[in-house]
Amino acid sequence: MPTDVERWKDEVYGNEIREHLFRFAEEGWDAIPEEEEDAWFERFKWWGLYHQRKGQESYFMMRIGTPNGVLEPGQLRTVAEVADEYARGPVDNPEFGAAYCDWTTRQSIQLHWIKLEDVPDIFEKLEENDLTTQQACGDSWRNIVGCPVAGKDTHEHIDAWPVAEELHETFKGNDAYSNLPRKWKVSVTGCDQGCGQGDINDLAFEPAEKHGELGFNVRVGGGLSRKEPRLARDVDIWVPEEKATDIAAAVTELFNDHGDRDNRYNARIKFLVDEWGADKVRRVLQEDYTDWDLESAGDDLRDQYTYNAGGHEHGDHVGVHEQPDGNYYVGLNVLVGRQGVEDVYELADLADEYGSGEVRLTQRQNVIVTDIPEEDLDDFLAADLLEDYSPDPHPFMRGSIACTGTEFCSLSIVETKNRQVRYARWLKENVDVPDGVTDFHIHLSGCTASCAQPQIADISLRGMKTRKDGEPVEALDVGLGGGLGENPHFAEWVEMRVPADEVPGYIQNLLATYEDERQNDETFRDFIQRQEEDALQELADPEETDYDDPYMHNTKMTWYPYADDDDMDASPAPTNGEGEPISADD
Amino acid sequence: MATRLRLLDDAAWVSVNDERAVGTSEVWPVAESFCSCSLAWLVVEAFVDVGADGRRVEARPHGHCLNCGESGTAPWLPVGKVTDDGFELVEGVRR
Structure with a gap:
């Protein structure tokens, strides 16, 4: 049915x-x-x-x-x-x-x-202004992601930007691909650092060499949602750059024909790859969806991947980086990915004044201003705006990512963005950063949809409920040690149903244990992976501190969690085009 | 008159006659049927199915007990009942 x-x-x-x-x-x-x-x-x-x-x-x-x-x-x-x-x-x-x-x-x-x-x-x-909302949501080709500095990166093997552009032009608004069984997320990576995060996408293009030519290996069936995270599977296919659109069409058509339209919870292609295995995916692609001989996978660059790999090399694009043309790009940290509109105007002004006017968005919810000449760099870095959106942020501010949460989202179980802002500030004030740590990811997702990508963070936080002092309160499940890189690893879920006001204390205790027990300059991810399962539970306990959480009540059942009167009955909605409440009698 | 029932928002809500009536994140006291606790405190993480028995609306929630940690899908549990004045939510222990 x-x-x-x-x-x-x-x-x-x-x-x-x-x-x-x-x-x-x-x-x-x-x-x-x-x-x-x-x-x-x-x-x-x-x-x-x-x-x-x-x-x-x-x-x-x-x-x-x-x-x-x-x-x-x-x-x-x-x-x-x-x-x-x-x-x-x-x-x-x-x-x-x-x-x-x-x-x-x-x-x-x-x-x-x-x-x-x-x-x-x-x-x-x-x-x-050549912007569109088309297919930004729904069961279709979603926004194509990739290395945010494609074309401006010294680590690049293939400029992935024209490839992403061609995919965008081909599959956006294309009726043949407009009604898929479920959302369809595609990533294109062109650098040797793995910034495209192909591992967590339905379809991933990753740089690889074959016959002395650079092209892409194809992976299929990654994703994080529904407590069923999967890494994209290697389907043993290499394509030259000019074939990327053709193989993308073939894989999309396969998904269109064979994805599960009877059960939306089983519809993502990750479940089809589970059922078929990578070999069958490849065979069906060859027999039914392509008219050329598929090449086997080429030599990839995964052993060089450093992006969010748990080390100290390259967890994001924050900071000052030289472009191949001698100009610079500067990645600015945006705490939980949200900027007030006056700050966005100011950012646009700065990009115009010091760069080319171009701005890029990263998969860490940050922004990058590109094309800044070396002689203007100091003036740009001295701009007032950068006091709040720093290219050299405190590690706890830098790594804090949050989804939309109960502020607006139907799916979320807990409040997220403002809570994560408060967590980051408290951690910055109260927790010693372990020696040598410059980049520490704490990702907070309000539900299992995993929009904040919690499973690939050092500390993964996922919305939950618990009872405290006899009352239901907002809580978080806590996972540890996730990340990407050559050998990606999803976080281990270690502490379940921690009351949200005890999470900062837990992180404080955990990092103290890490600092005490790490071996030499062992990274946090390596430290976690070294632990036996039972030992993970013993690393730290949740604890109340002076951290104050104003969102412990059931924010999902408020009309807006920050309203003075947040009771559902106090909502002005629905409203008309002028924002005036529409009475039930109208 | 027929009652329209469906799950919405990736099974985060039970909709009754086109109104989101019951959502995930609620903590339900459930008598005996979910785990070994005499009274389970079930955190609803998703709804697996929704149906009606006469005027009574029921759902099968997926979640876990806050007391013992047992996780799984509960049997059919009452959500509320359709009355001549609209939909009334169940309160108190569900069984």
């Missing part, structure tokens, strides 16, 4: 959703028949609009897909202007103000509190 979602997609999906979206925008929020709301919300995702959660009816999150995280000159200002004009809700966020932009772990942009009535004007403004 087809799922509701498949049935809804059969009726209307893909590009044609736009005309309906615009019709509803013209007629207003309450023109959507109540019994059709969930069907339309599912479809709107294809155009980058996620309806926000219960209590925030009529408001949407809007995702703008920026392939490889590249914002061409002028585009960041456009994003800031859209956020400034349209992404303002009924209540300010206490940390970030009234309007802000989120940079995501898939190098995209998310804005909140978008009203349906404003969507045509927003699309017009974005599209005038």
Whole structure:
């Protein structure tokens, strides 16, 4: 029996959703028949609009897909202007103000509190500046990720940016690929450091050499969601650069035909690869989906991968780095990936003044300003904005990543972004950084969807509940020792259901143990991997400290966790195009 | 009149007549049927299925007991009932 979602997609999906979206925008929020709301919300995702959660009816999150995280000159200002004009809700966020932009772990942009009535004007403004929300969500080719400094990296073997661009041009808006069984995440890596994070994508292109020619090895079936993390499997295929689009089409068609449309929880291609094995995936690709002889895998560069590999080499792109053309790129740390809109304007100004105007987004929720001439570097680094978005941040500020959480997301179990801000500040003030550690990843995801990529962090935090003093409170499961590199490893889940206000104390105790018991300059990841399973549990205990957590109550059941009166009944939603509450009698 | 039931948002919510009625993250007291505890405190992490028995709406939640840590999918448990005035949530111990 087809799922509701498949049935809804059969009726209307893909590009044609736009005309309906615009019709509803013209007629207003309450023109959507109540019994059709969930069907339309599912479809709107294809155009980058996620309806926000219960209590925030009529408001949407809007995702703008920026392939490889590249914002061409002028585009960041456009994003800031859209956020400034349209992404303002009924209540300010206490940390970030009234309007802000989120940079995501898939190098995209998310804005909140978008009203349906404003969507045509927003699309017009974005599209005038070659930005789009098309296929940013939904069951289709999502935003293509990759090395965020592709084309500007001294570690590069292949410039992955033109490859990502061609994939984007081919598969965005293409009706043949517009209705897949589930989301489809693709990564292109061109450097020898592994910054594309191909291991956690449905389809990954990784640099490899064959017959003296550089091309890509293909991996299939990675992903982190639903407590079923998988590393992308090696399907023993190498393609030259000019064949990347063809093999991508072939793998997508295979997924389209064989992905599970009867069960959305089994639909991602990682489960098909589990069932078939890599050999069968390759055989079926050869027999049914390609008209050329597939080459076996070439020599890859994985033994050189340093990105998020647990060492001290290259956990992100923060800092000052020389480009091959002699200019510099500067990676700036954005705590939990969120910037107030005034800061985004200022960032756009700085990029214009000192660089080419281009800004890039990383899979660590950070930003990179590129193309800064050496003679301007000191002036750029002296800019006031860099006091808050540092190229040389404290390790606990640098490594803190968080998903959207219960602030807006229906799936999340706990509040995340503001909590992670508070964690990072407390850790910075109260915890000694172990000697030699410059980059320490703490990723907080509100649920098992794993949008903050917790399984590949030094410390993985995942939303949960527990009881404390007889009351249900927000809690986190804690995992340790995850990361990528040549031998990627998912975090071991060590402490379950830790009350959220005891997590900073746990991290403090854990890092003290690490400092005491590490061997020589052993990295945290190596230290964790050296432990026996039982010993992991004994490394540290959760503990209350003077850390204060204002979000221990059930934030999922508030209308907005930071409102003075956060009770669901106090919500002004739904509202009309002017943001005025629509009464139930209307 | 038929009651429309479905799971939404990657099974994070039970929807009753197009309203999100019950979500994950709730802690349900469950009598006897989930684990060896006489009263389990079940953290609902996802819903596996939703159905109706007359006016009673039921769901099969997946989660774990806060007392003993047992994890799994519970048998059908009541979520609420459809009345002439709308949908009423179950409160207290579920059995």
